[in-house]
Amino acid sequence: MTTNLIEAKDLTKHFPLNTGWFQEKKVVKAVNGISFTIKAGETFGLVGESGCGKSTTGRLLNGLIPLDSGTLLFKGKDLSKASKNEWKKYRPKMQMVFQDPYASLSPRMKIKDILREPLDIHHKNMSSAEKNKRVEDLLDKCGISKFHLNKYPHEFSGGQRQRISIARALILKPELIIADEPVSALDVSIQSQILNLMKDxxxxxxxxxxxxxxxxxVVEHISDRVGVMYFGNLVEVATKEELFTNPQHDYTKTLLSSIPQMVPKAKRKEA
Incomplete structure (x- = not known):
């Protein structure tokens, strides 16, 4: 029986809006009491329009921003009110791959230093030779030769940078990867390569x-189950097959209807 790696119940995160002295205080309900589970070994897709709370949800799961309320369990451990020291222990098991491969890698650091930095922080007792070997092996798994280790991020294409970002996320041997729009900034021809790499x-x-x-x-290509978010609410959760063949919520139906369909070219009339 597959166990739940993540159990989220009633997660809530509101952001206050700056208003005038005598105006009513307003908030943006970025995440508004959502609940879901992620099974060990699966890909849980979270989909919705920009501003619906997807990225905020991802950052709540690994403590980059604090919860307002709700319960978050990782392998049964309640992290809802975890201290900074507790998060330092658990965050290596929950790594992120960010949307923009140009902004997520420091332009001042060589690739070898970017990948070694997490090991230097979390594995102080590991020898330098062991760290270098892990960096080289993982970079090779992600399709980048070790001969590029002394290069800087600006010397790589967007797809190569995202491969480096994935290698950095994996360097601490995490169990959960939170991938926040990891292919949206890439050319369509490169997107499938990155998705296939992630699946491998x-x-x-x-x-x-x-x-x-x-x-x-993209979600259909990689996900096992899918959650649909709409204005901070999780309006539907289903298997990939169920969602795409028999959507239940009106918003899900609207999203599916907006997917571009391939239109066959009309046959040319013969002269």
Missing amino acids: LQEEYNLTYLFISHDLS
Whole structure:
């Protein structure tokens, strides 16, 4: 029986809006009491329009921003009110791949230093030779030669940078990868390569993914189950097959109807 790696119940995060002295205080209900589970080894897709709360949900799961209320369990451990020291212990098990491969890598650091930095912080007793070997092996798994280790991020294409970002996320041997729109900034021709790489790495390292995207065709390609978010609320959760063949919520139906359909070219009339 597959166990739940993540159990989220009634997660809530509101952001206050700056208003005038005598105006009513207003908030943005970014995440408004959502509940879901992520099974160990699966890919849980989180889909919705920009501003619906997807990215905020991802950051709540690994403590980058604090919860207002709700319960968050990781492997049965309640992290809802975890201290900074407790998060330092658990965050290596929950790593992120960010949307923008140009902004997520420090332009001042060489690739070898970017990948080694998490090991230097969390594995102080590991020898330098062991760290270098892990960096080289993982970078190779992600399709980047070790001969590029002394290069800087600006010397790589967007797709190569995202491969480096994925390698950095995996360097601490996490169990959960939170992928926040990891292919939306890439050319369509490169997107499928990155998605296939992620699927291969998932199989090899027994990874669990929270895959955040606004693109339903991408979500369909990689996900096992899908949650649909709408204005901070989780309006539907279903298996990929159920969601795409028999959507229940009106918003889900609207999203599916907006997927571009391939239109066959009309046959040319013969002269």
